[in-house]
Amino acid sequence: MSHCFAGVDIGSTMTKVVIMNQSVLASVIGPTGPEHRKLANRVMEEALKKAKLPFKDITYVVATGYGRINVPFADKQITEISCHARGVAYLLPEARTVIDIGGQDSKGIKLRDGRAVDFVMNDKCAAGTGRFLEVAAEELGVRLEDMGKLSLEAKKAVRISNTCTVFAAQEVVTKLSGGAALPDIIAGLHEAIATRVYGMLRRLKIEREVALTGGGAKNIGLVKALEAKLGFAVQVPPEPLLTGAIGAALLGRDIVKEAEEKGTPLSRAERRLQEAALFT
């Protein structure tokens, strides 16, 4: 029987679950609430239903993301750095550098032979992350998912400081009252994030191809702004939110494969025994 693997990625904004065997069988994306533990179970149940599998058929579960310790049914926790690296190496084998723009942080990862060899993450500050755009969108009265498209209509991007989310939000209000056009302001916001992320990434010595993942990759305006900084096109996976969860499932597959090859018993979480209690 072929094994099935699950990857659970609890990010600051979104929770993602992927179930795989040789390919992706099911995936679910839902918002992360304040109660990770309950949510992880619920999203997992949803994914199992989609895949038409009972939980006992999942051989191994890897949890990642900043809420990774709050997945009671996971066999192992692995950081989002390793999971994104693995996910990108699988989806976009030509990528040597990964840029991930998430809700709470942004990161750059250097890949060699499908593995992370170096990484950078933003400081403890929301500038250069999805939160920066969320705050600005609220200030502008625009839906976050519309920002990318709107910015494409910009004539000339307005310059916005890239250092502090709170101050940038104030700046947005000032520019608005000064009469700047909405698309120009949004384009300016994208440029601010791109400048910040690019500056951080340069510490890694960027190598082509560059993959862009995370919620930021779903914003066409941000993608364009980053490409302008880099001077070439980036690669974006079909569903950029799922890279970490796919990587987590694949790392689970690697662990099981290695254990089988070596003939060592697979160490799995004891909590799995409680699955009846968890999933009823």
Next chain:
Amino acid sequence: MPEKSALKGLAEADRYYQDYGLRARELKKQGKKIIGYLCAFTPAEVITAAGFVPVRIKGDVNEPITKADTEMETIICPLVRSCFDMALKGHYEYLDGLVVPHACDSICRTYDIWKYNLKLPYAHFINMPHGTDDASLAFYQDVLNTFRTSLGKFAGKEISNQALAEAIKLHNQNRAKVKELYELRKASPPLVSGEELTKVLIAVMSLPVEESIKMLGEVIAEMKERGVSAQKQARIMVIGAQVDDIAFIKLIEDSGAWVVADDLCPGAREFLSSVDVTADPVVGLADRYLRKIKCGRTYREMKGNYEEYLEDRFGHMGRMIDDFGVDGVVLYIYKYCDPYGFEVPQIKSYIEAKGTPVLYLEDEYSMSTIGRLRTRIQAFLELLGSK
């Protein structure tokens, strides 16, 4: 294998670590005078030679900085601000005096603020030069003699060459003990954990040198006797300024690694070089503090080609990586720490050129950032593990 309760030396260190300055307060009650100082660049030998107890001032990563901000701007070193905050909050009330060397700008330019606010019977600034050339060395010898005369006046008796030579001997013995403790880290698994060693060295900063030698001797004997068995883990070296709490080291070890080497204060930088015995003891002292301690605060003139220059500045780190079998280096730098900020790119490239991966972390000198640090450290360990 002795019971945990039998680890007397370690328990003593733990007590002095948990209640920093405990021994100094006891000695104060017995009539001893206590001199506080900042930074490894204060020659504690002179304080010992004058018959005083030197206590290195430390901050507290768990205590939010509140009082200091009215006196010191927030754009300076957070460690210095925390030290000052602790002093304002009464944690160093037992001090009779304060010695501040021209270590970095954050320390130098706050001396007047310390002096004004603490109003101690004795305060002295050591105008230590930053260059290592002969002219700087001669100047520094004069500066040390000025300090010696000034402290002698406060003690009511001149500090003789003999007293200074004896103090140097004691402090060298203390360093030799620390070196012995470091030897125990070379084993796999290391015979002393990074957390234990850090705790011991922080306790050492607060003890009279004779008592420190005794405590270190006990700890070494206990660690040698205590057997340890553990599955192999990554061997990590930490490089940074003053790390005066176990929290960061513990974070690394709790993530599944051994901290086996460092270039830190308190740590290898402060303890692994000794003072040469010279006819005029000040000559040996000046040479050690200006030329032997390798720290970002000291400027080393470029000699030879760039590779040779990096070797001169960071060769000791490279040797430590080899000698202690280090798998990965964590470069742990405080925000606004200029001396180490300047060094970061070169240290990183020097160590990476040797083939050892480096994780560079910038932190706030506060445990509020621990969650973010944990993810980076775990990711770094995963990366080392999959090599």
